[in-house]
Amino acid sequence: MDFHSFKDWFTVENIMHLMVQYRTLGPLPGIFLLILEAFLPFLPLFLIVMANANAFGLWIGFLISWIGASLGAILVFLVIRRFGKSKALAFLYKNRQVQKIMSWVERHGFGPIFLLICFPFTPSAVVNIVAGLSKIRIFQYVLAVLAGKMVMIFCVSYVGHDIFSLVEKPLRTAVVLTVIFLLWLAGKSIEKKLAKKHEKEQNQG
Structure with a gap:
């Protein structure tokens, strides 16, 4: 299986089939897929979360997805914290843009991380x-991740x-698409405001 075939395999139906196939493992496949997504961000977080919600119901599915996504984010953070300044990853640490964002994150801490994580896009x-x-x-960081992922995953x-009912209920589909679009707009708006604020602080400094 090549990269594109692997990526195209990830649909709600296929993920749900995987969960049914390994139902004896309970929520572990849903949690594992979201941990994997944190390390392989090309995987569709949106679809995995929806599959969990369909397979286990809104509240249990939300809890499974929140645990998986939060664990994945924290593991990536810890790996980068431990090995990020090694020779293999030195290109990340020495990047000028990364350095600017790092100093900004260090100054503002919880707030911007929480806001950015809140939005699925x-x-x-x-x-x-x-x-x-x-x-x-x-x-x-852990506090920002737990709070931000809670909002986004829910x-x-x-x-x-109940994604399959979207086909049967056009009005609900329109509402869902509108919510997704508004989330995307809000996320982009906050990103732009944070970027402008950072640029202003750099100019003043």
């Missing part, structure tokens, strides 16, 4: 890596917990 892998390279305290779980 934010490149959370970048947030995890930059936070790992920065000097932000582990406690601050929104996606709510949208996807």
